Amino acid sequence: MGELADHLSVAVPERIPDHDVAALQEWGRIEADLAAGRGLESALGEQSLPESLADALTHAIADRVRNSEGAAIAKILKAEHASSFGRLFEHILRVAPYADVITTNYDRLIEVHAARAGVRVDSMYYGHTIGRMDAALSRDELYEAHVPAGRRSRGVTVRTRPHIRLAKPHGSLDWFAHDGQYYRSDLAIPGSRQIIAPGGNKYRLGYEVPFDQQRNRANSAIDGAAALLAVGYGFNDEHLQTHLRSKFAQVPAVVVSHSLTANALDYLGSNTNAIGIEAATGGGGCRIVQGNDELELDIPLWDLEHLVKEVLSI
Secondary structure, three states: OHHHHHHHHHHHHHHOOOOOHHHHHHHHHHHHHHHOOOOHHHHHOOOOOOHHHHHHHHHHHHHHHHHHHHHHHHHHHHOOOOOHHHHHHHHHHOOOOEEEEEOOOOOOHHHHHHHHOOOEEEOOEEOOOOEEEOHHHHHHOOEEEEOOOOOOOOOOEEEEOOEEEEEOOOEEEEEEEEOOEEEEOOOOOOOEEEEOOOOOHHHHHOOOOOHHHHHHHHHHHHHOOOOEEEEOOOOOOHHHOHHHHHHHOOOOEEEEOOOOOHHHHHHHOOOOOEEEEEEOOOOOOEEEEEOOEEEEEOOOOOOHHHHHHHOOOO
16 A cells, blocks of 8 residues: 555646645645555545545556556466466366455456466456446356267256356446446546545445445355455455455355454454464464464465465465
8 A cells, every 4th residue: 555655645636626625635634644654545534535536546546556467467477377366266166166256456367367277257247348247148158058978968058167256346447437338448448437446435436336236246245155265355344344244253264364454363353263374473484373273384375376385286
């Protein structure tokens, strides 16, 4: 968040007109809080922002994330083998028809990880150069005809290809709204970019199209989960955690992060079957916590690359 805050301190004022006194004053307050060391979410607060300031924040955040994701995407595609995320998806889909994935990030890295591993993704959009939001048609693209083996088999059945069922309740860099329709594209198409910036506005926007359908998909996935895996998540978004709080205490769960936040530790404390993994203090190993028990290993299992290699042998 530090780099993002530095970028916003330069980019946001450039997008606010000089005559928009209310937005400039509100941004001055936010910028002072950022300079004092407060986190971005805390500095933005829970109150609704002036519309012009909210738009400026959305565009500035999108520009920063897009510039950063380019290098990450290139690294994923240039790698000799599929990434740890891709291999994890492949591993799960050997025994399950689909796996639910929820991300609060705007970038397209989950989609790229899956594509590099040859894993299909259902994001509620269908089509290619310009995709259109339609949950039913997005699901239909995953159907395939299946001819049962054996001489006595008759007929053809239709089944769903193994896939990731993706939910992005905060939106995505490649989602746009134009003329009452919602599209997905990497092209510079007309329309407003559909992402929810931090701050009080997200509580209102979260109940509007297309975010409401994504949030409902995420909640349904949580409610039906047999187990939970959280990677790099700090459990700091109360907007999305109403369902997660109760479910986390009921099923086996693993939380993997470089540093477990206070909220993550609170969640872990609610479930004796939950395991937390973080980097060991001052070393290349890891600390594993479960209930009141702790264990330190020399292997950095908090890094997903090492985790899938050592635990899943993939």
